[in-house]
Amino acid sequence: MDFSIFLTTDAWLALITLTVLEIVLGIDNIIFISILSGKLPASQQKRARRLGLALAMITRVLLLLSLSWIMGMEKELFSVLGKGISGRDLILLLGGLFLLYKATTEIHSKLEGEEEEHKTVRVPSFNGVIVQILLLDIVFSLDSVITAVGMADEVLVMIIAVVIAVLIMLWAADPISDFVNKHPTVKMLALAFLVMIGVSLLIEGWGEHIDKGYIYFAMGFSVLVEMLNLQAKKRRKGSV
Numbered sequence: 001m002d003f004s005i006f007l008t009t010d011a012w013l014a015l016i017t018l019t020v021l022e023i024v025l026g027i028d029n030i031i032f033i034s035i036l037s038g039k040l041p042a043s044q045q046k047r048a049r050r051l052g053l054a055l056a057m058i059t060r061v062l063l064l065l066s067l068s069w070i071m072g073m074e075k076e077l078f079s080v081l082g083k084g085i086s087g088r089d090l091i092l093l094l095g096g097l098f099l100l101y102k103a104t105t106e107i108h109s110k111l112e113g114e115e116e117e118h119k120t121v122r123v124p125s126f127n128g129v130i131v132q133i134l135l136l137d138i139v140f141s142l143d144s145v146i147t148a149v150g151m152a153d154e155v156l157v158m159i160i161a162v163v164i165a166v167l168i169m170l171w172a173a174d175p176i177s178d179f180v181n182k183h184p185t186v187k188m189l190a191l192a193f194l195v196m197i198g199v200s201l202l203i204e205g206w207g208e209h210i211d212k213g214y215i216y217f218a219m220g221f222s223v224l225v226e227m228l229n230l231q232a233k234k235r236r237k238g239s240v
Contacts, residue, residue, distance in 0.1 A: 015157050022165035024216065028197050029056055029140045030169055031190045032099070034177035035106060036129050044126050049173045052133040057166035059134075059141040064158050088142065089205045095139030096201030102132070103194035110188060139201065189226055193219055 030053075037048035076084035085093075145158075180187050196218070200210050 011154065011157055014154075015161050018158065018161035019164045022161055023168055026056070026140070026165055026169050027219075028193065029053075029137065030173055030176055031180070032102075032136055032140075032194060033133055033173065034180050035187065035190060035194075036102075036132055037177065038181045039124050040126060040129055045177070046174060048126065048129055048133070049177060050170060051130060052137070053166055053170050053173060055130075055134050056137040056141060057162060059137050060145060060162045060166075061159055063141055063145040064155055064162065083207055085205075089207065091139060091142055092201045092205030095136065095142075096198045096205060098135060099139075099194055099198035099201065103191045103198060107188065107191050107195075110184070110191075183230065185229070186226055189222055193222075 033049055033052040037045045037052065040048055074086050074088060076086050077090065078085055180190055196215060200215055203210055
């Protein structure tokens with residue numbers, strides 16, 4: 001690998017920009033991992049989060065090292081209703097459906113009546129949760145790698161940006177997960193985000209482009225409103 005590329009300003013600018021973008025694109029991954037790992041016993045949750053993000057980093061790096069294969073995924077495999085479907089489209093469509101299913105069933109379980117609460121809750125296995133995380137890691141990684149290819153010319157820059165982003169996410173995963181699991185309304189908001197991301201994956205997989213800026217603006221605005229609600233609730237408790 002040629003590290004001399006970092007003697008240029010362009011390489012450093014690309015690294016910083018791409019690292020920030022990778023962190024932003026990884027937020028939905030952290031949310032998904034947090035919700036899935038939250039269903040495990042407390043002693044296994046941190047391990048599941050760290051393993052899930054480590055798998056995400058490995059998946060991204062492997063995809064970056066297979067750029068020719070990634071580009072080949074743009075070729076049409078078959079058509080449905082006159083719309084050509086490539087390998088990338090198929091992964092996005094299946095990933096969107098899987099994300100919609102997981103988020104919807106989780107929302108359903110949170111909104112069940114009291115009689116449902118008395119039913120025996122089956123705790124998922126550690127391996128089962130990791131498999132689910134890995135499946136969505138592949139979908140999220142594909143989006144991440146395609147963004148990386150469009151932002152930088154050097155594979156080394158892409159790989160370093162991915163590694164830095166995942167290390168930052170590893171540092172932030174525990175506090176984010178604890179906060180999401182501690183506040184039911186925040187967890188419901190996070191699940192709504194996953195539904196929105198699932199829909200966007202389906203639309204992208206069908207060949208229609210969505211400006212991610214709109215999605216992240218909606219997520220950011222919703223989080224701001226929820227933070228104000230939590231602050232107001234905290235003040236009401238303090239005044240009682």
